Amino acid sequence: MKPKRKFTKDFYEIQRQQWQKSLFLLLILFVFYFFLAGFVAFVFLVSIGMLVPGFSLFTGGTWNDFLLVNLIVSLSIAAFHFYDARYHGARFIRKRLSAESPDTDDVYHKRFINTVDEMRIAAGLPKVTPYIISAFAINSMALMEADKSPSIIVTEGLLAEFTREELQAVIAHELAHIIRGDTFYITLVCSLANSFERLRQMSEPQEATQGQIGEVQESAGGNPLVYAATSISSVLMHLLSTLISRQRELMADATAVELNRNPSALARAVYKAHVSNSFIGDFSLSYSPLFIVPPRSKNISDGLLSRIFNSHPPLMKRVRHLAEMVPASPKKIIDDVLEIRKKREKARFVLHSKEETTTGEKKAVDSRDAVQPKEEGVWCVRNPKGKWIGPFTLEKLLSLRFFTSRIWTKNIQEGIEATAGEFPQIRTGLRNLYQKKPVNPKRYNKCPRCRTLLIDIFYEGVAIKSCPSCGGKLVDSALIGRIIARREVAFSDYLVEKAAGFRENFLENPAGMRKINKEKSQDIYCPLCGSRMQPRPFTYHYIVPINKCFWCHKTWFDTDELEVLQLLIELR
Ligand SMILES: [Zn+2]
Numbered sequence: 001m002k003p004k005r006k007f008t009k010d011f012y013e014i015q016r017q018q019w020q021k022s023l024f025l026l027l028i029l030f031v032f033y034f035f036l037a038g039f040v041a042f043v044f045l046v047s048i049g050m051l052v053p054g055f056s057l058f059t060g061g062t063w064n065d066f067l068l069v070n071l072i073v074s075l076s077i078a079a080f081h082f083y084d085a086r087y088h089g090a091r092f093i094r095k096r097l098s099a100e101s102p103d104t105d106d107v108y109h110k111r112f113i114n115t116v117d118e119m120r121i122a123a124g125l126p127k128v129t130p131y132i133i134s135a136f137a138i139n140s141m142a143l144m145e146a147d148k149s150p151s152i153i154v155t156e157g158l159l160a161e162f163t164r165e166e167l168q169a170v171i172a173h174e175l176a177h178i179i180r181g182d183t184f185y186i187t188l189v190c191s192l193a194n195s196f197e198r199l200r201q202m203s204e205p206q207e208a209t210q211g212q213i214g215e216v217q218e219s220a221g222g223n224p225l226v227y228a229a230t231s232i233s234s235v236l237m238h239l240l241s242t243l244i245s246r247q248r249e250l251m252a253d254a255t256a257v258e259l260n261r262n263p264s265a266l267a268r269a270v271y272k273a274h275v276s277n278s279f280i281g282d283f284s285l286s287y288s289p290l291f292i293v294p295p296r297s298k299n300i301s302d303g304l305l306s307r308i309f310n311s312h313p314p315l316m317k318r319v320r321h322l323a324e325m326v327p328a329s330p331k332k333i334i335d336d337v338l339e340i341r342k343k344r345e346k347a348r349f350v351l352h353s354k355e356e357t358t359t360g361e362k363k364a365v366d367s368r369d370a371v372q373p374k375e376e377g378v379w380c381v382r383n384p385k386g387k388w389i390g391p392f393t394l395e396k397l398l399s400l401r402f403f404t405s406r407i408w409t410k411n412i413q414e415g416i417e418a419t420a421g422e423f424p425q426i427r428t429g430l431r432n433l434y435q436k437k438p439v440n441p442k443r444y445n446k447c448p449r450c451r452t453l454l455i456d457i458f459y460e461g462v463a464i465k466s467c468p469s470c471g472g473k474l475v476d477s478a479l480i481g482r483i484i485a486r487r488e489v490a491f492s493d494y495l496v497e498k499a500a501g502f503r504e505n506f507l508e509n510p511a512g513m514r515k516i517n518k519e520k521s522q523d524i525y526c527p528l529c530g531s532r533m534q535p536r537p538f539t540y541h542y543i544v545p546i547n548k549c550f551w552c553h554k555t556w557f558d559t560d561e562l563e564v565l566q567l568l569i570e571l572r
């Protein structure tokens with residue numbers, strides 16, 4: 001209980017100190033604007049003085065007025081800037097990094113929420129909000145929000161790569177920053193830099209600022225004066241954060257160990273984040289001091305120059321400090337990282353293809369040629385050119401581009417011709433579609449290939465729907481990245497072979513690709529909302545053919561397709 005009380009007391013004490021520190025920042029801002037605004041006005045007035053005879057800045061009264069106006073102007077700009085940074089900064093940073101609230105249906109996210117909660121209670125903090133950046137990179141940061149409550153942000157890649165102990169260690173490190181008050185100060189400094197950036201964005205032409213968050217928004221246009229001013233001030237902010245940043249990381253590491261008593265896990269975490277990709281986007285560089293490791297950690301040498309200009313202490317210095325607390329040698333830490341990686345690799349659950357049976361013989365199960373209860377189309381329709389086409393199934397009929405309830409239709413089974421709207425079956429089907437249900441409600445939640453009832457499972461910690469008979473998978477399109485980032489399942493030799501075959505036959509062979517596209521041409525309909533799923537390649541790099549529902553944002557993977565995709569990316 002003792003350490004808890006100690007931290008709680010420290011926390012409020014440190015907050016008070018932080019307030020004093022931030023007043024110091026306000027003063028620096030004021031001085032900065034005083035000289036900047038003063039210089040600009042001075043140049044302006046002097047040039048007027050050259051044009052207008054009799055006007056001089058250097059007659060007593062004018063000079064005093066000039067100073068007074070400059071004082072008021074720069075004080076107001078500084079105050080406004082400070083206020084903007086304090087109350088909009090953290091949210092803006094989160095938005096730029098696309099940090100979002102964790103998904104409570106996700107195993108990894110849930111573990112993150114729980115770990116943050118456990119550790120925040122142990123540290124005696126009233127509220128800490130967790131956020132996740134959906135990036136493969138490994139990094140973390142803490143922010144101080146406008147309501148004075150802190151938040152902790154980690155990347156998806158970190159959640160996938162780190163063991164429970166390492167995750168705890170990282171959270172302890174971020175909590176240490178919060179408790180020590182670094183978070184308050186650094187959030188403020190980075191937010192001040194933010195305001196300049198936003199100003200620069202605003203001064204740029206509209207299209208440039210319309211870009212998506214996360215895109216690099218570099219543009220030569222805009223007001224050169226604003227551009228120059230913001231560039232100078234960006235450098236100033238960068239220096240402000242760099243000066244205090246390096247010692248701060250070592251101190252936070254030490255406090256984290258006090259909180260969590262696991263220096264080796266933190267050493268491993270820092271090492272792993274450093275040597276893997278920790279880069280989140282160009283814009284993340286201006287937030288460098290906020291992160292646990294610098295976003296460009298891979299390219300940083302331990303040389304003299306980098307020692308002066310980097311926001312973080314060199315990797316091996318941090319690892320050495322932490323290793324001393326274990327005590328162990330830094331080499332032991334690195335060996336442990338490799339050892340744990342090997343162990344995790346071995347612990348992966350080996351996934352077999354539906355095509356492999358226990359006896360080892362290959363059974364052809366492929367959702368694409370699954371024996372679908374053959375459904376004869378009975379609907380013919382007159383297309384806009386007046387030609388009869390069909391027969392179609394009801395689902396296909398309703399998904400025709402030119403379909404309206406006024407169109408002339410024939411039911412070849414009953415031998416009736418009428419406008420589509422006159423058939424009760426069509427009206428019911430349309431109503432279901434409008435209500436975002438499958439045309440035939442009995443197909444709700446059933447495999448679009450073999451009509452087996454889909455079951456809810458966790459795959460790589462992600463909640464998905466899977467067909468127990470053909471192995472097809474329905475995944476929320478936004479969550480595919482998580483599945484790719486995680487390494488819980490391993491793949492049978494058969495699947496590895498299949499992926500290799502796929503690469504040879506299709507990725508390196510456009511003709512084969514066309515063939516597979518043709519195979520996929522059979523229409524399937526979203527088992528949740530009934531709209532026709534569009535066949536698409538996964539990405540331009542990985543042209544694994546998948547089917548997408550653009551209405552409810554689901555992706556259908558046929559037998560082994562998701563596994564093949566994971567393998568192709570894993571073995572790239
Ligand atoms: Zn199926």
Ligand SMILES: [Zn+2]
Nearest residue numbers: 526529549552
């Ligand atoms: Zn859908």
